[in-house]
Amino acid sequence: xxxxxxxxxxxxxxxxxxxxxxxxxxxxxxxxxxxxxxxxxxxxxxxxxxxxxxxxxxxxxxxxxxxxxxxxxxxxxxxxxxxxxxxxxxxxxxxxxxxxxxxxxxxxxxxxxxxxxxxxxxxxxxxxxxxxxxxxxxxxxxxxxxxxxxxxxxxxxxxxxxxxxxxxxxxxxxxxxxxxxxxxxxxxxxxxxxxxxxxxxxxxxxxxxxxxxxxxxxxxxxxxxxxxxxxxxxxxxxxxxxxxxxxxxxxxxxxxxxxxxxxxxxxxxxxxxxxxxxxxxxxxxxxxxxxxxxxxxxxxxxxxxxxxxxxxxxxxxxxxxxxxxxxxxxxxxxxxxxxxxxxxxxxxxxxxxxxxxxxxxxxxxxxxxxxxxxxxxxxxxxxxxxxxxxxxxxxxxxxxxxxxxxxxxxxxxxxxxxxxxxxxxxx
Numbered sequence: 001x002x003x004x005x006x007x008x009x010x011x012x013x014x015x016x017x018x019x020x021x022x023x024x025x026x027x028x029x030x031x032x033x034x035x036x037x038x039x040x041x042x043x044x045x046x047x048x049x050x051x052x053x054x055x056x057x058x059x060x061x062x063x064x065x066x067x068x069x070x071x072x073x074x075x076x077x078x079x080x081x082x083x084x085x086x087x088x089x090x091x092x093x094x095x096x097x098x099x100x101x102x103x104x105x106x107x108x109x110x111x112x113x114x115x116x117x118x119x120x121x122x123x124x125x126x127x128x129x130x131x132x133x134x135x136x137x138x139x140x141x142x143x144x145x146x147x148x149x150x151x152x153x154x155x156x157x158x159x160x161x162x163x164x165x166x167x168x169x170x171x172x173x174x175x176x177x178x179x180x181x182x183x184x185x186x187x188x189x190x191x192x193x194x195x196x197x198x199x200x201x202x203x204x205x206x207x208x209x210x211x212x213x214x215x216x217x218x219x220x221x222x223x224x225x226x227x228x229x230x231x232x233x234x235x236x237x238x239x240x241x242x243x244x245x246x247x248x249x250x251x252x253x254x255x256x257x258x259x260x261x262x263x264x265x266x267x268x269x270x271x272x273x274x275x276x277x278x279x280x281x282x283x284x285x286x287x288x289x290x291x292x293x294x295x296x297x298x299x300x301x302x303x304x305x306x307x308x309x310x311x312x313x314x315x316x317x318x319x320x321x322x323x324x325x326x327x328x329x330x331x332x333x334x335x336x337x338x339x340x341x342x343x344x345x346x347x348x349x350x351x352x353x354x355x356x357x358x359x360x361x362x363x364x365x366x367x368x369x370x371x372x373x374x375x376x377x378x379x380x381x382x383x384x385x386x387x388x389x390x391x392x393x394x395x396x397x398x399x400x401x402x403x404x405x406x407x408x409x410x411x412x413x414x415x416x417x418x419x420x421x422x423x424x425x426x427x
Contacts, residue, residue, distance in 0.1 A: 053126045135171075153190075205406040210336045315340075363399055
């Protein structure tokens, strides 16, 4: 199996290098790893304090780990935090966040890379967020007896751990000292291959994150002026398949204000989205002079968000929310960001990998639709029934708060670890 793993790594690396010739993200992936260790040695400073290394696949996983990092900083002052990403979509955003000064790409998995990176970082604790299992990194951590915790893990029957050929993948799990999983079903699956004492159902740390965001809410400039006294629909993290479901409804309901935040905000995609929605304007156009908009701006009922970082606050302005990803292969995006504000959440039919979507539907906080026609029927029905909007919104918010506290559980575990890794350095 190790031979097949090497073949996979070679094919993946070759494929992304070829794609970098025309794909911006692939190019960022490749360029970000050029001369990686040379640049790391020049810029990385060992503070002498214990280091916590958190690895995330992308931005969504970073948001899951973020509330835990905050608690570590609060409870263990002086601890050094290192964050690595596999995807450029996470790295490119977080590298500019002054709160996190040690942000890097994860070099491609190999024995030399793993040995060199871990030697430089010398972490006292490693947090692996949700998924991504890299053989050589986990093997090196285990060989050095460095504690590794899986945070907000989700396990499904389709994963290789549970297949007849899964021995190689099961071996990777031996590197983890403890598994904090999001739900009971993940524990039931994992307990077949991992001893029960190493598994805790902690819930999703994203609940803690969105509650923090909501509690520290800051108005988004210009949005209240755009919304006015109208009913508002916010569609976040949309892809082309999502946007296609909304085109007719937006065109036919000029009395409703629509805020659409595409998942991809490159210039070409924003231009394409503007073409889909007649008379729409971008946020940058609107905010350029929100007090005295010209006639075109005043007549528009559709605002296209052309930046990153405000979506989690935009949902607060909504009467109804829609979360993208459920009409394509990319997977449903973060529905908790909308639910925390007490808003009904609507999404497409492809949500089987998102247990929170299933649970929100069960508690009446969310609705899944399978077509543009059904979407219009659902939205029209809700807008005509304020009591239903209120009850569904309350169900959404209650769900988030009921499932909060994962970060506290993990921090309590860290403090209680045998030979507490921070005790000597922080006392």
